[in-house]
Amino acid sequence: MVTPGGRSGDAGIGASFQVESFSRIADRVADQIRNYILDQGIAEGERLPSERRLAELVGSSRLTVSQALRSLAVQGLVIIRPGSGAYVLRDPSTxxxxxxxxxxxxxxxxxxxxxxxxxxxxxxxxxxxxxxxxxxxxxxxxxxxxxxxxxxxxxxxxxxxxxxxxxxxxxxxxxxxxxxxxxxxxxxxxxxxxxxxxxxxxxxxxxxxxxxxxxxxxxxxxxxxxxxxxxxxxxxxxxxxxxxxxxxxxxxxxxxxxx
Structure with missing residues (x-):
């Protein structure tokens, strides 16, 4: 029920939502990039699209894509070469x-x-x-x-x-x-x-x-x-x-x- 001024109602609505953390969003984008590597058959040693292009493909920001790529680098799936881009190191399917x-x-x-x-x-x-x-x-x-x-x-x-x-x-x-x-x-x-x-x-x-x-x-x-x-x-x-x-x-x- 909406109370005068809508405050209690707003609080109730807000309580039903859960804000997704940046790290969780980046993890989800990392999964999308991993699947993209598999779907496109990008071989080991090949370069991934630019961060801007990846952001367009996954529908996210470049900042999130950048964090996702760093996460994939930690996993040893890609290597990030400054000024050159991200390259596939290993096949995710393995x-x-x-x-x-x-x-x-x-x-x-x-x-x-x-x-x-x-x-x-x-x-x-x-x-x-x-x-x-x-x-x-x-x-x-x-x-x-x-x-x-x-x-x-x-x-x-x-x-x-x-x-x-x-x-x-x-x-x-x-x-x-x-x-x-x-x-x-x-x-x-x-x-x-x-x-x-x-x-x-x-x-x-x-x-x-x-x-x-x-x-x-x-x-x-x-x-x-x-x-x-x-x-x-x-x-x-x-x-x-x-x-x-x-x-x-x-x-x-x-x-x-x-x-």
Whole structure:
């Protein structure tokens, strides 16, 4: 019932509406762009339409599209090259859907378990790759080069880092393993680094000597795979996991037992 002046009625109407947050709108637009990549058959390495054109296609603002592209960069699906645009890095159809991401959103305290699962999958995949004598290392080497060139850019680093680790797992020759790892790695880094990407800021470890230390954590993994040396890969993988846990400020007692 409308009361004099319409105030109570207005309040009642307002209570029935829920304003959608900017981040939720950007997530929805990111889904639309992901579907657009699939529908149009845009291949890995190809450039996406401009932000202006994407905004027209999805019926949203350029600001929202820009945020959506940054979200896709965190997921390792696209890479944003300043002055050039956004390019497809991976086929979205190869990724397991968002159940892992949902778990992390509902249970933020489970981040440590996600990090442990990510480590075990990569360790197992690397060992399998060495056992089967995998030699298709060019994509991994390119990803390492992209990492080296990502100094000072959080979005570029995260995209290149995701591709690097997914390439390690891909060498095991199991598409299901690759998809599961890709999803857990993507959800983990998206949760851990979303504030930097959203704010367009770069953490201190992406500059100076700290950046070189990050590269030094990845080079031994690629080198061990190239040499087919399981022991070296195990040690490199453990060193990377230890640094990751420290970076995320996670404590997982006994995570390296039995290795």
């Amino acid at each position: 990724m397991v859907d968002a159940s892992i991401d949902l778990m992390l959103r509902l249970e933020p305290e489970s981040l440590g378990e996600a990090a442990q699962l990510r480590f075990l999958l990569e360790l197992t995949a690397g060992r399998q790759a060495i056992a089967r004598g995998a030699r298709e290392l060019e994509p991994l080497n390119r990803a390492l080069a992209d990492l080296t060139g990502a100094r000072g850019s959080a979005s570029e680093w995260i995209a290149a880092d995701t591709v690097f680790h997914v390439e390690i797992v891909r060498l095991a020759g199991n598409r299901f393993l690759t998809s599961v790892f890709s999803s857990i790695h993507t959800a983990l880094v998206e949760k851990a680094y979303e504030s930097w990407v959203s704010a367009k800021k770069s953490p201190r470890w992406l500059t100076g000597a700290a950046f070189e230390e990050q590269i030094a954590l990845h080079e031994p993994m690629a080198r061990a795979l190239a040499r087919g040396r399981r022991g070296e890969f195990d040690r490199a993988c453990v060193a990377h996991q230890r640094a990751l846990l420290e970076h995320l400020r996670l404590e997982l007692p006994g995570w390296d037992q039995g290795l």
